[in-house]
Amino acid sequence: MLRFVLAGLLLLGGCAAEPVQHVAAPAAPDMSAQVVAQGRLYRPNGAGPFPAVVVLHGCGGMAAHHRNWGRRLAEWGYVALVIDSFGPRGHGGQCALNPQPTPAETRAGDAWAAARHLSGLPFVRAGRVGVIGFSHGGRTVMHAVQQRVADNPPPFAAAVAFYPGCDARVHTEVALPTLILAGEKDDWTPVDRCRDVVRALRRPELVSLTVYPNAYHGFDREREGAVFVRGARTDHRLERDPQAAPDALARTRAFFDRHLRG
Numbered sequence: 001m002l003r004f005v006l007a008g009l010l011l012l013g014g015c016a017a018e019p020v021q022h023v024a025a026p027a028a029p030d031m032s033a034q035v036v037a038q039g040r041l042y043r044p045n046g047a048g049p050f051p052a053v054v055v056l057h058g059c060g061g062m063a064a065h066h067r068n069w070g071r072r073l074a075e076w077g078y079v080a081l082v083i084d085s086f087g088p089r090g091h092g093g094q095c096a097l098n099p100q101p102t103p104a105e106t107r108a109g110d111a112w113a114a115a116r117h118l119s120g121l122p123f124v125r126a127g128r129v130g131v132i133g134f135s136h137g138g139r140t141v142m143h144a145v146q147q148r149v150a151d152n153p154p155p156f157a158a159a160v161a162f163y164p165g166c167d168a169r170v171h172t173e174v175a176l177p178t179l180i181l182a183g184e185k186d187d188w189t190p191v192d193r194c195r196d197v198v199r200a201l202r203r204p205e206l207v208s209l210t211v212y213p214n215a216y217h218g219f220d221r222e223r224e225g226a227v228f229v230r231g232a233r234t235d236h237r238l239e240r241d242p243q244a245a246p247d248a249l250a251r252t253r254a255f256f257d258r259h260l261r262g
Contacts, residue, residue: 039083039114042070046124051260052079054114054156056107056137059095060172061086068222069132076253078260079124081114113159115155128260130158132252134216136187138164138180142197147175158259160252165219166194174186178207179255183215188236210251212244218245 046052051072057066062084073080085107111131119126133141138161145159159178161211163186180198191211212219218238239262 015154027147038088039081040067040070041082042074042082043123044074044077044079048079049125050077050079050123051126051128051130051256052081052118052121052136053132053256053260054111055080055082055120055252056111056131056133056140057084057086058135058137061091066134072249073132076256078130078256079121081254083110083114085110094099102245107137108144111140111144112155119155125260128157129155130160130260131156131254132160132162133164134162134220135164138162138189139166141178142171142174145176145178146171147173149162158256160231160255161222163189164194165189166197168193168196168200171197172200174206175178175203176206177255177259180207180209181251182209182211183217183219183241183244184211184213184259185237186217188217208255210248212241215239215241215244220248221245 006262044056055066055069055073057063062082066082070080070082110134115129115131118124131144133139141159141161142164145154145156146155154175156176157238159176161178161180164180164195165181166180166189180194182189184191194209198204198207201207216237216239221238222242223240
């Protein structure tokens with residue numbers, strides 16, 4: 001079984017409400033034993049046990065946005081493990097490339113290992129682990145919840161994918177409750193591909209798709225204003241949407257509360 005190992009306990013910021021651990025995890029089964037996926041563990045105050053969520057970054061790698069999500073989840077009462085799949089493997093941002101590691105193999109393996117690790121912690125409720133991912137991490141979520149590629153059953157109780165790269169050729173065997181949040185104006189991960197997945201699902205009752213009509217990619221960004229990021233072929237617009245962002249947060253919290261606290 002893949003196991004996480006603590007790589008030195010470190011409290012950041014001196015704040016008891018936000019203890020953070022640096023952890024390391026064995027990579028996906030097909031990777032060298034010397035390669036690890038590292039992350040940060042955020043946990044609420046108290047002894048628990050708490051439900052937990054694995055957090056998966058986008059193609060730009062680990063950023064403040066994902067650490068903010070770790071803190072937010074802890075404030076909501078969840079243990080959050082924010083995984084860095086790129087840095088420990090020697091990769092920087094991958095947005096202008098064909099991203100490596102891939103969502104289908106290596107990063108999904110990181111997510112499954114993280115879920116198994118969390119389920120074994122004394123302050124985590126076993127069987128009450130979710131996963132959330134953003135863009136490239138959202139695509140990883142869509143791979144990680146597939147019955148034919150994931151553990152049997154997948155090691156998650158619920159999943160949320162923010163503006164994921166959907167693919168109806170490989171994402172139709174979703175095996176657990178999954179919420180997809182997407183923007184109609186997204187020019188990087190077009191929402192119509194997620195609509196195609198929903199139409200082709202073997203178990204459509206498990207998946208909910210929310211589309212924000214005026215939202216671009218990255219609509220939950222903290223900063224106001226549009227930015228343009230170089231992709232593999234062209235520039236893509238990222239912009240916080242003042243209506244979509246708070247609604248997406250509220251839907252995510254309600255979704256995890258419903259499926260991870262029961």
